[in-house]
Amino acid sequence: MTTIITAENIGKKYIIGHQSNERYSTIRDVIANKFKGLLNSSKKSIEHEEFWALKNINFEIKQGDRVGIIGRNGAGKSTLLKVLSRITEPTEGRVKVKGRVASLLEVGTGFHPELTGRENIFLNGAILGMSKNEIKRKFDEIVAFSEIERFLDTPVKRYSSGMYVRLAFAVAAHLEPEILVVDEVLAVGDAQFQQKCLGKMEEVGKEGRTVLFVSHNLSSIKALCDEAILLHKGNIKYKGDVTEAFDRYSNILNSKTNVDIKNIKRSSDCTLNAKIVDFRLMSEGKVNPENIDSTKPIKIKVKIEAKEDLIKENIGIMLYLRDTCQILTHFSSSHWHFPLVLKKGENILSCEIASPMLSQGRYYLDCLLYYTCLPRIFLDKVNDIYSFSVTEFDPYGTGLPIGELKFYVPHSWKIVCGE
Amino acid sequence: MECSAGKTSDLLIIEAGKSEKNYWLDLIKYRELFYFLAWRDILVRYKQTVIGVLWVLIRPFLTMVVFTVIFGNIAKLPSDGVPYPLLVFSAMLPWQFFSTSLTDSSNSIVANANMISKVYFPRIIVPASSIVVNLFDFAISFSILLSMMVFYQFIPSWKIITLPFFILLAVLAALGMGLWFTALNVKYRDFRFIIPFIVQFGLYISPVGFNSSVIPENWRLLYSLNPMVCVIDGFRWAILGQNISIHVPGFILSLVLLLMIFFTGIQYFRKTERTFADVI
Numbered sequence: 075m076t077t078i079i080t081a082e083n084i085g086k087k088y089i090i091g092h093q094s095n096e097r098y099s100t101i102r103d104v105i106a107n108k109f110k111g112l113l114n115s116s117k118k119s120i121e122h123e124e125f126w127a128l129k130n131i132n133f134e135i136k137q138g139d140r141v142g143i144i145g146r147n148g149a150g151k152s153t154l155l156k157v158l159s160r161i162t163e164p165t166e167g168r169v170k171v172k173g174r175v176a177s178l179l180e181v182g183t184g185f186h187p188e189l190t191g192r193e194n195i196f197l198n199g200a201i202l203g204m205s206k207n208e209i210k211r212k213f214d215e216i217v218a219f220s221e222i223e224r225f226l227d228t229p230v231k232r233y234s235s236g237m238y239v240r241l242a243f244a245v246a247a248h249l250e251p252e253i254l255v256v257d258e259v260l261a262v263g264d265a266q267f268q269q270k271c272l273g274k275m276e277e278v279g280k281e282g283r284t285v286l287f288v289s290h291n292l293s294s295i296k297a298l299c300d301e302a303i304l305l306h307k308g309n310i311k312y313k314g315d316v317t318e319a320f321d322r323y324s325n326i327l328n329s330k331t332n333v334d335i336k337n338i339k340r341s342s343d344c345t346l347n348a349k350i351v352d353f354r355l356m357s358e359g360k361v362n363p364e365n366i367d368s369t370k371p372i373k374i375k376v377k378i379e380a381k382e383d384l385i386k387e388n389i390g391i392m393l394y395l396r397d398t399c400q401i402l403t404h405f406s407s408s409h410w411h412f413p414l415v416l417k418k419g420e421n422i423l424s425c426e427i428a429s430p431m432l433s434q435g436r437y438y439l440d441c442l443l444y445y446t447c448l449p450r451i452f453l454d455k456v457n458d459i460y461s462f463s464v465t466e467f468d469p470y471g472t473g474l475p476i477g478e479l480k481f482y483v484p485h486s487w488k489i490v491c492g493e
Numbered sequence: 494m495e496c497s498a499g500k501t502s503d504l505l506i507i508e509a510g511k512s513e514k515n516y517w518l519d520l521i522k523y524r525e526l527f528y529f530l531a532w533r534d535i536l537v538r539y540k541q542t543v544i545g546v547l548w549v550l551i552r553p554f555l556t557m558v559v560f561t562v563i564f565g566n567i568a569k570l571p572s573d574g575v576p577y578p579l580l581v582f583s584a585m586l587p588w589q590f591f592s593t594s595l596t597d598s599s600n601s602i603v604a605n606a607n608m609i610s611k612v613y614f615p616r617i618i619v620p621a622s623s624i625v626v627n628l629f630d631f632a633i634s635f636s637i638l639l640s641m642m643v644f645y646q647f648i649p650s651w652k653i654i655t656l657p658f659f660i661l662l663a664v665l666a667a668l669g670m671g672l673w674f675t676a677l678n679v680k681y682r683d684f685r686f687i688i689p690f691i692v693q694f695g696l697y698i699s700p701v702g703f704n705s706s707v708i709p710e711n712w713r714l715l716y717s718l719n720p721m722v723c724v725i726d727g728f729r730w731a732i733l734g735q736n737i738s739i740h741v742p743g744f745i746l747s748l749v750l751l752l753m754i755f756f757t758g759i760q761y762f763r764k765t766e767r768t769f770a771d772v773i
Contacts, residue, residue, distance in 0.1 A: 087769065092517065100681055100682055101681050101683045101685050102683070146749050155749040156770065157507065158507075159613050160507055160613035160772045161609075161610065161612065161613050162767075162768075163507065163508075163509055163609070163767045163768075164507065164508070164509050166509055167508075167509070168500075168506055168507060168508035168509070169506070169508075170504060170505070170506050170507075171504070171505045171506075172504050174507070175505075175613075177611075177612060177613065179611045179612075183607065183608055183611045183612055184605075184607070184608045184612070186537060188536075188537050188540045189533065189536060189537065192535075196529060197529050197533050200526045200529040200530075201526060201529075201608060201612055201614070202524055203526075203612075203614075205525055206525050206529075229540075239533040246691075249732060309541045313761070342610070343610070390642055393547065404633075420768065451594075456513075
């Protein structure tokens with residue numbers, strides 16, 4: 075098989091300014107900094123720090139390979155995908171790519187709310203690199219996949235969020251590039267939709283196309299990929315077998331001690347108008363325990379620092395709980411029936427979970443803060459904000475192992491004779 | 494699947510600092526995206542407007558009326574034998590096109606930030622397509638000029654066939670400055686505030702409300718440092734014919750400046766576009 079992607083020593087450097095959170099500047103800042111530099115030229119380097127999002131990345135991918143990319147927040151996964159799909163260029167090294175690359179870093183890129191579903195199919199298709207004829211040819215298939223026939227001529231701003239995501243994914247699913255680069259776009263949407271996406275992705279893989287796929291989700295990577303790359307702090311820690319990669323990944327996750335949530339690197343698509351600065355999980359009076367008893371209630375407290383009053387915006391907070399597949403999502407937007415109101419400064423939210431009834435294992439929590447409108451815009455997201463273990467779980471009180479059970483649903487059996 | 498045949502052989506090298514050799518080829522490959530973006534902008538512009546396209550007619554028409562009253566009737570500036578409204582409108586057309594194109598293209602990259610950070614395509618497509626929309630508006634407001642010609646029973650000379658050349662100049666002027674400003678705007682958001690100022694100021698220092706022949710001879714060269722002077726003078730010369738003469742040295746100076754802005758604009762844009770996704 076031919077090598078389709080060769081990465082030679084790729085590195086990507088960002089300059090982080092410590093003073094402003096915005097990456098763009100105004101002339102005022104530039105002039106002010108120049109003057110500051112003149113006054114005390116020795117301290118100039120303090121404000122800007124180099125950050126290598128990727129360093130010494132070398133790998134080869136052969137035609138037809140399906141490769142999963144895993145790693146913690148800020149490990150460089152998204153940066154790597156961006157370099158491979160030519161959105162940003164590497165600071166050093168080079169990549170050789172053979173064939174057409176389509177990148178799917180988000181579903182619905184370029185969707186315009188004022189345009190109808192039909193118009194958006196064409197527009198989004200063109201943005202993803204399809205030709206007009208290709209879109210025309212697949213138009214009926216796309217519409218059928220999205221299940222929105224009746225609303226084809228309605229502006230997408232009137233779509234429900236589910237319809238919007240379905241349409242967006244339907245277009246993306248009909249891309250036919252030689253190399254498909256997919257970020258964790260499947261993380262939003264309902265379970266049924268995610269299943270459909272995974273099915274489609276599997277199909278793509280089986281057709282012999284090369285797929286690069288970023289995910290936190292072991293089961294989807296297992297289903298889709300035959301190989302995985304583990305990134306850690308911008309370096310490749312491991313490349314090879316999927317299960318092995320995940321084992322090493324959990325070692326990295328477990329070895330972490332008290333993450334500094336406030337200063338952990340955020341992905342670039344977060345607006346950070348409000349930032350998750352502290353996260354606490356309380357169980358049986360203990361704060362942030364390593365092990366929990368999952369038959370007891372849990373209380374979670376999230377501290378959020380808002381830059382301004384966020385009163386009119388519809389904001390939601392979401393907790394993801396997963397071990398190797400997603401177990402629980404908790405959307406506050408669907409739960410509270412009123413939008414989340416954040417005041418400028420510190421806000422503390424709390425969430426109570428009656429008793430999670432999880433069986434033995436290691437669990438990870440993600441915390442996401444987002445605008446409830448679509449396309450989903452994140453204010454902040456922290457993956458693996460907290461992890462804990464359940465070491466003992468005996469819901470039946472028998473002292474025997476409960477086998478493959480992922481969690482326990484309280485229930486009772488009775489024998490009823492005749493009626 | 495069929496589209497993949499034969500394409501597998503192209504080898505793409507992504508490397509730091511090297512602008513790709515196939516940049517212009519890529520531009521051809523992405524031409525459909527260019528059409529689609531232009532089409533989107535045209536569609537979106539008139540959605541949810543009650544009188545839609547009429548807006549394109551109302552704005553230049555009313556400005557023309559005001560300018561005719563102020564410069565023609567009150568200030569009594571010479572019109573060189575042409576009805577004053579025609580004199581104003583033949584300049585209003587390129588100016589309106591230039592100013593809206595400049596504004597739109599300067600904001601285009603920031604307005605499409607989401608696309609820029611998620612998908613690859615030659616970035617120049619975005620400002621260029623925003624100019625196409627204004628070309629569409631230009632065509633519509635051209636109909637006002639035609640009806641005014643009928644009203645004043647004004648018959649243009651053979652020079653009218655040179656008009657496409659001057660339209661091209663207007664496009665180059667708008668795109669050239671648009672590329673500069675949109676690239677700068679990504680990095681320094683100050684340009685958001687500078688552009689409206691340039692547009693407003695430019696309307697008065699460019700020969701829109703008056704013929705550039707009112708400028709004293711020894712000031713003409715200095716006056717021609719404005720690249721829009723050659724476009725506007727050219728439009729008047731082509732549309733109004735016999736009565737209008739072009740100040741040749743001034744025209745050439747202005748044209749050279751315009752081309753310089755255009756080519757340096759492309760250069761600067763290409764130099765910075767690779768970092769757009771990182772800073773936007």
